[in-house]
Amino acid sequence: MVVVGAGMAGVQTAVALRERGFAGEVSVIGAEPHQPYDRPPLSKAVLLGKAEDSAFDLDFDALGVDLRLGCEVLGARPADHELDTEAGPVPYDVLVLATGAEPVTLPGTEGVPGVHLLRTLDDAERLRPVLARQHDIVVVGAGWIGAEFATAAREAGCAVTVVEAADRPLAGVLPAEVAVPMTRWYADSGAELRTGARVERVEPGAVVLADGTRLPAGAVVVGIGARP
Ligand SMILES: Cc1cc2nc3c(=O)[nH]c(=O)nc-3n(C[C@H](O)[C@H](O)[C@H](O)COP(=O)(O)OP(=O)(O)OC[C@H]3O[C@@H](n4cnc5c(N)ncnc54)[C@H](O)[C@@H]3O)c2cc1C
Structure with a gap:
């Protein structure tokens, strides 16, 4: 299972998969270089310097989730079940698009x-x-x-x-x-x-x-x- 987007939706998808007993490989690919984080504090505590960041309190290694950060997905080739990323092709069985908004x-x-x-x-x-x-x-x-x-x-x-x-x-x-x-x-x-x-x-x-x-x-x- 490959999830594109390491925001709230992508990360919670990976967490829910593990919580529901999914035992296969799970990768989350995110374009941003930072540990996945929650956005609401950005306009509040983070902006005012009351918090340094708002990273999700999650241990991705312990969850068995392969987290690939700073890696933009450039496109998908559904016929080949493959993504093109900045770091090269990534195969998938099931693809979750959680790319959010700009x-x-x-x-x-x-x-x-x-x-x-x-x-x-x-x-x-x-x-x-x-x-x-x-x-x-x-x-x-x-x-x-x-x-x-x-x-x-x-x-x-x-x-x-x-x-x-x-x-x-x-x-x-x-x-x-x-x-x-x-x-x-x-x-x-x-x-x-x-x-x-x-x-x-x-x-x-x-x-x-x-x-x-x-x-x-x-x-x-x-x-x-x-x-x-
Ligand atoms: C400043 C701010 C304050 C907010 N406050 C609130 C609030 O108080 N209450 C509330 O309910 N909501 C709030 N929101 C909205 C909330 O944060 C969003 O609804 C939420 O972030 C949506 O999560 P998401 O995972 O769907 O998308 P996103 O958070 O947009 O995450 C998508 C991720 O996918 C990555 N991505 C996109 N394209 C690619 C690609 N091609 N390859 C790899 N990665 C990719 C992006 O870099 C991004 O990190 C706020 C938003 C902001 C910006």
Whole structure:
């Protein structure tokens, strides 16, 4: 059994296989170099430096799971029952795809200095010194990541403005009756929430909105969703 993806889904698949008595070979292949970890603490304890990491408390050797980290799977050849990986071909009898999601990027921001995503441990580690410098931070997107990052950044003493294209936070995931009261989270944390605010472009040091408003930004954090 070969599992592609060493996130929560991939790791729990391997654990469940062993718990249910599966005695065959189990390999988990993950692209990231780090010990498999839980993502929720990234926007909380890890970001604020209260925890170094959030690795799963598991002994993969004791579980008899062959963990291959820092190895991207490049493709599958189902007819041959084989994967192509950075480290060469890997045969499988049964394949589990647990490759999760990638964050959506804001068009035009690739390569602009000071623009961050928050999906991986590396992202959280890059953001820690940003919080420590207490920059003016603009968060693009008032979803879960935006809310959590804004709260942490306020706790770290940063001035935070959150810009959201929709008329309320979490518009894509929750109905208005549930989402509108969450607007208070931002006020309670001391972050400024601007709804109906579409980003026109991001420049070094500033976010320019469609209405011409120029928001100073020592750093920009983009939290506009994730896609498989
Ligand atoms: C900052 C943050 C905070 C969150 N907070 C919460 C929360 O409070 N509550 C909650 O319920 N959810 C939260 N989530 C969401 C939750 O973390 C995800 O739902 C969960 O991570 C999904 O797990 P997964 O294993 O399906 O995918 P992922 O976590 O995306 O893991 C997939 C793994 O597969 C690897 N991979 C992808 N392609 C390949 C390839 N070709 N070859 C090898 N490896 C590959 C990736 O590198 C990745 O490590 C949060 C997410 C983030 C980013």
